[in-house]
Amino acid sequence: MARQVNSQRNQEEAVIDLAWPNEAWSDVTKEIFHQLNAGTENGDWTRHPGYLRTGERRLYCRNISEQGKGFEYAIFINKREQRATCVCQFGPYLEGPPSHVHGGAVATMLDTVMGTCAYNVLEGFHLTANLNINYKKPVRLGSTAIFLAKVDKQENRKAYLSAYVTSADGSTTLCDATSLFVQLSQEQMEKAKKYLPQDSHND
Numbered sequence: 145m146a147r148q149v150n151s152q153r154n155q156e157e158a159v160i161d162l163a164w165p166n167e168a169w170s171d172v173t174k175e176i177f178h179q180l181n182a183g184t185e186n187g188d189w190t191r192h193p194g195y196l197r198t199g200e201r202r203l204y205c206r207n208i209s210e211q212g213k214g215f216e217y218a219i220f221i222n223k224r225e226q227r228a229t230c231v232c233q234f235g236p237y238l239e240g241p242p243s244h245v246h247g248g249a250v251a252t253m254l255d256t257v258m259g260t261c262a263y264n265v266l267e268g269f270h271l272t273a274n275l276n277i278n279y280k281k282p283v284r285l286g287s288t289a290i291f292l293a294k295v296d297k298q299e300n301r302k303a304y305l306s307a308y309v310t311s312a313d314g315s316t317t318l319c320d321a322t323s324l325f326v327q328l329s330q331e332q333m334e335k336a337k338k339y340l341p342q343d344s345h346n347d
């Protein structure tokens with residue numbers, strides 16, 4: 145019975161778009177979200193919905209279901225400019241160095257923002273082949289950061305992206321990163337298709 149209820153809950157949760165402010169978001173995070181969301185009014189930017197995934201699966205950066213304890217974020221895409229911007233608030237379950245965010249958690253958001261950028265602005269499905277990060281400043285736990293990613297160039301199946309992470313007020317660069325995403329071949333895509341979320345427009 146528990147499993148049935150659990151899977152029912154999962155089904156219900158799986159359709160909740162989490163890329164919206166909730167009461168765990170600080171005023172700073174909400175304010176940045178609304179600034180970014182205002183860019184969707186003229187159609188230049190679109191907000192990327194954020195779902196858990198369906199059934200038992202969980203998208204890694206959506207899998208801490210206690211609000212505010214993990215990654216609280218929303219990603220916005222500018223297809224024409226091949227860019228993505230993300231506002232992210234890092235919860236207390238993401239600790240690395242005392243009272244600071246684990247470097248792997250920052251890497252997760254960089255991989256996700258660049259991957260979401262590639263997924264939305266380029267043809268085909270891309271996987272991360274290489275991700276290089278320079279950590280310039282520690283990120284305080286509970287703080288809000290802004291991720292800015294863009295596609296720099298494409299060569300055949302290769303897409304080269306870069307990104308940087310700033311403090312909420314934009315005054316401090318916390319990280320910069322480069323990555324290589326490789327588009328899956330038709331054959332690889334056929335194999336991967338069965339694993340894609342049914343509504344595969346989401347992260």
Ligand SMILES: CCCCCCCCCCCC(=O)SCCNC(=O)CCNC(=O)[C@H](O)C(C)(C)COP(=O)(O)OP(=O)(O)OC[C@H]1O[C@@H](n2cnc3c(N)ncnc32)[C@H](O)[C@@H]1OP(=O)(O)O
Nearest residue numbers: 255256259260263271272273274302324326341344346347
């Ligand atoms: C649902 C909505 C979600 C939408 C939202 C998505 C959000 C989540 C995003 C998360 C993204 C991830 O974490 S993805 C998960 C982490 N990544 C992975 O698991 C990928 C594992 N690696 C692989 O599967 C493979 O190595 C591939 C697919 C990357 C490439 O293999 P392949 O297809 O055989 O191609 P291959 O010939 O090896 O490489 C193609 C070209 O790329 C070059 N290349 C390959 N790897 C590298 C490399 N590390 N550094 C330099 N160059 C490289 C090759 O030299 C070659 O250049 P040339 O000879 O053509 O010049």
